[in-house]
Amino acid sequence: MRIMTIVFCGGVLAFQFMPAMPSRRVFLALAVAAGLAGLAGWWLRSRWPGMGRGMLLLAACAAGFQYAGWRAENRLAESLPMAWEGRDVVVTGVVASLPQAFERGQRFVFDLDESALPLPGRISLAWYEGPGDGAGQAPPTLHAGQRWRLTVRLKRPHGNLNPHGFDYEGWLLQQGIRATGYVRPDGERVLLEAFVNTFGFAVERLRGGLRERFRQALPEGRYTGVLIALAIGDQRAIPAEQWRVFARTGISHLVAISGMHVTMIAALAALLVGAGWRRCPALALRWPAQQAGVMAGFVVAWAYCLLAGWGVPAQRTLYMLGCVSLALILRREVAPSRVLAAALGVVVLIDPWSVLAAGFWLSYGAVAVLLLVSAGRLGPGGRVLTVLRTQWAVTLGLVPALLVLFQQFSLVSPLANGIAIPLISFVITPLALLFALLPLQMFADLAHGAMVLTMLPVGWLGELPGAAWQQAAPPVVLAVLATVGCLWALLPRGTPARLVGLLPLLALLLWSPERPPAGQARVRVLDVGQGLAVHVQTAQHDLLYDTGPAFSADANSGERILLPYLRAVGVRRLDVLVVSHQDQDHAGGAESVLAGLPVVRVLASLPYNHPLRLIAGPRGEACAAGQAWEWDGVRFRVLHPVDPVGEGRAGNEASCVLQVEAAGRKVLLSSDIEAVSEAQILAREGSAVASEFVVAPHHGSRTSSTAAFIAATAPRWVIFPVGYRNRFRHPAADVWARWEETGVGMLRTDLAGAVSFNLAPAAEPVAERERAPRYWHGR
Structure with missing residues (x-):
């Protein structure tokens, strides 16, 4: 079985x-x-x-x-029909999740009531806030379980698609969300019912109340978000900087609701109920105390999993506890591997898309490794040494999966977990749950103080230069071989050639992705929504042209898209970062890129007093026509602007335009230049502006891509970096038609995803949605 x-x-x-x-x-x-x-x-x-x-x-x-x-x-089949995209529609439904605040409003899941409209049953909405909220009213405070009638504008599920990037469309499919949109500021917004009294909504309302309780008790607490995550599974209040420390030290699994937490809570409940049951003869004669304790532990674990958001690790643990509880009640012995297999089957039956989640593989992988090395196979030693050996075994067994999923693993994980596991599992989490049950300030203060003390040595470990191993995302086949090798190496002593199993792991750690040969270049126009980011790679150098948009004060494409992509393809440093001009859809991610990767040189068309100039410091240099350099037989030339930007605003016409040439082929990166700048470039460069590939100026706006510019560049392919259903309606219909009349190949990043091509003898673009298609893309 x-x-x-x-x-x-x-x-x-x-x-x-x-x-x-x-x-x-x-x-x-x-x-x-x-x-x-x-x-x-x-x-x-x-x-x-x-x-x-x-x-x-x-x-x-x-x-x-x-x-x-x-x-x-x-x-x-529940998808939003295309004809209903971008239309204002009045819907009635219930707030079905914890509303998540962001800089400009709130985001929440909305379950629609049945209606005659062809709309999916579950959608994700954003409610943007503004002065007067567009209707002379203050923005409402949303709570799970509220029933509203709203005027919304919807679109089909769509996300940025880049190599090794997060598949937002796949995540929406797993969540059952078949449309996204926002509440219209000038439409209906009527609260019909303060609370819909159903079990699911009541749980979400309780989670929201507990989250607010922690926020009020610890408004300035550095680790308030961690305590909320431990109590109710909501991790969105944890700052990105703390996540980086957790990842470098390998304790991220402790911050989430892990199987260890659920098991610990279940065991504590079973122990207390069993002890009390034995002291009551009337109860003990009716039902054995052990079975009563086991049943109580399972019920408490179930309640905790509901409170924690019903994540995959929590589900896996609950189903395993259920199998063990049933076996104890029936007085039957069940092999641990059978329990794990049963939990695996139940999770996949309930949610077949759970196999796409990183937590699925890490959760089941960790338990499988523990089963492999259990039953005294780790050798003699005290409890502390046994814990460290077990943690080392789990770390080793999960290294290939961590490299595939996150491109890094912690080298200090065994020691950091040895410190954090007992404190977070047996001190901080129980105190956080006690505060959730009994709102005494003492419990919140103790939990937060314990977390501060825990992070002192763990944070120090995370700051060590070699705390984490990081490399490019390896091929899955090599990772599978390395996993088999690691499991072989973890077999009991006496197994022949155990250490030979580490050879595939060594091959995995030494693997590096192939780079272009000398004289050629690889170019990738990334899908960053309504913005621009282009990665140019030669045999030994890397250049990033623009950094995409900033989404909010604490979220940008540099942090969410570019850094994960660059690390996954093996970029350890950028030789040149070009910031074409100061518009946020081009420079929004620059600060995160500068903070996240070593950058040798910053070439920018920015005012002298721009913050990015200050951050770049001596690495910074003004962009001006005539600048040129060569890497590995690949030539780079700046074509615009003529004069470096001074104190004034560096607008579209001051955009830094770059032409890259290799193997007799060229690509023109034109940023946001408009008709005036196009004419100036043509006057200076003449036929030299001709390029095999052109990134359309200003995303295909009506103020750019003049007929003269199109004729002079004479490309084979033009690429429009645009966001799906963007508010500017780029590319403009007349500009699209103007390019189309020339017979040039045309690609849009919103429909194609990232577009990759080589400046090489064979130069054909590859769209990411065609390279790695999935049945849910565009559905």
Whole structure:
């Protein structure tokens, strides 16, 4: 049964990599094949056991694939019709999640009531705040369980798509959210019911109340967000800087609601109830104290998982505890591996998209490693040494997965966890939960003080120069081989050639991605929404042209998109960062990039007093026409502006324009220049402006891409860096038509995702949505 469950889950996983939904004929054929294979396996199991087992495994895999397809088809059927995008529509529904505050408003999940409109049942909305909120009223305070009638404007699920980037569309699919949008400031906004009294909404309302309780008790607390995460699973109040420390020290799993926390709470409840039960003879005679304690522990664990947001690690632990509790009540012994397999099967049956979550792999992987090295296999030693050895085993076993998922793992993790696990699990979390149950300020202060003390040595470990190993995202095949090798190395003493298993891990750690050969360059126009960011890579150098937009005061494309991408492709430093001008859709992520990666030189078209000039310091240099350099046989030339920017505003016409040439091919990075600058460049450069690839000036606005500029550049491909359904309506219809008339190939980052091409003899662009398609993209 264990192997059958794993193979079934493998079929579910295989479906999640489908580029498109199979036809109904394919589903029907698979259903027939699965049924025939299952019948054949059942008949052959006693005659030819090996063949029978193989047929049953084939049936299980096909069943998993079929099941995932059925669930996906049902969920995709709820998508917002294209004809309803961008239309104002009045909807009625209930706030179904904890509202999350951001700089300009609140974001929340909204469950719609049934109506005649062809709208999905669950959507994500943003309610933007402003002076008077557009209707002379103060913005409302939203709570889970409120029923509202709202005028909203919706769009289909859409997210930026870049290599190794976060797949927002896939995440929305997993959450069951089939449209996103915002509340219109000039439409209906009527509170119909203060609280819809259902179990699910009551839980969310309770979580919201507890979150507010922590905020009021510790308004200035440095780790208030951590305590909220430990109590109710809401991690969004934890600052990015703290997440970086947790990642470098390998204790991120302790900040989330992990299986360890759920198990600890369940064990404490079982111990207390069991002890009290034994002291009451009437109860003990009716039901054994051990079974009563076990049942109480499971119920408390279930309640804690609900309170914590029902994450995958919590679910996995709850189902495992359920299997163990049932076995104890029935007085049957169950192998731990069977318990783990049962929990795996239940999670995947309930949520087939859970296999896409990093927490799924790390959670089950950690438990599997613990099972492998348990039962006294770690050798002699005291409890402290055993804990350290166990932590070392888990760290080693998860290294390949951590490199694939996050491109880094902590080298100080065993020591940091040795400090943090007992304090966070047995002191801080219980105190946080005590404050949630009994709102005494003492409990909040003690929990926060304990967290401060915990982070003193852990923070020091995180500041060590070699605290974390970081490298490019490795190939999955190499990671799988390294995982098998690590598990082999963790087998009991006496296993032949145990240390040989570390060789694939060594190969994984020494692996580095292939770079362009000398004389060629790789160019990638990244999908950053309504903005621009271009990565140019040569044999030994890297250049980043613009850094995309800033989304809010504490979120920008540099932190969310560019740094993860650059680290994943193996960029350890930038030789040149070009900031074309000061508009936020081009310079919004620059500060994060400068803070997150070593940058040798900053070439910018910014006023002297601009903050980025001050941050760049001596690395900074004004951008001006005539600047040129060569890397590895690749030539870079600045074509605009003629004069460096002074004290004034560096607007669109002062944009730094860069041309890159390699292998006889050119790309023109034109930023936001408009008609005047285009004419100036043509007057100076003439036919030299001709390029194989052109990034459309100013995102394809009406004030750019003149007929003369299009004719002079004469590209084979033009790329429009635009956001999906952006408010500027870029690219303009007449500009698109003007380029289209020339017969040039045309790509938009909102529809294509990141666009990659080589300045090489064979230079054809590759769209990320075509390179790595998934059945939910654009659905």
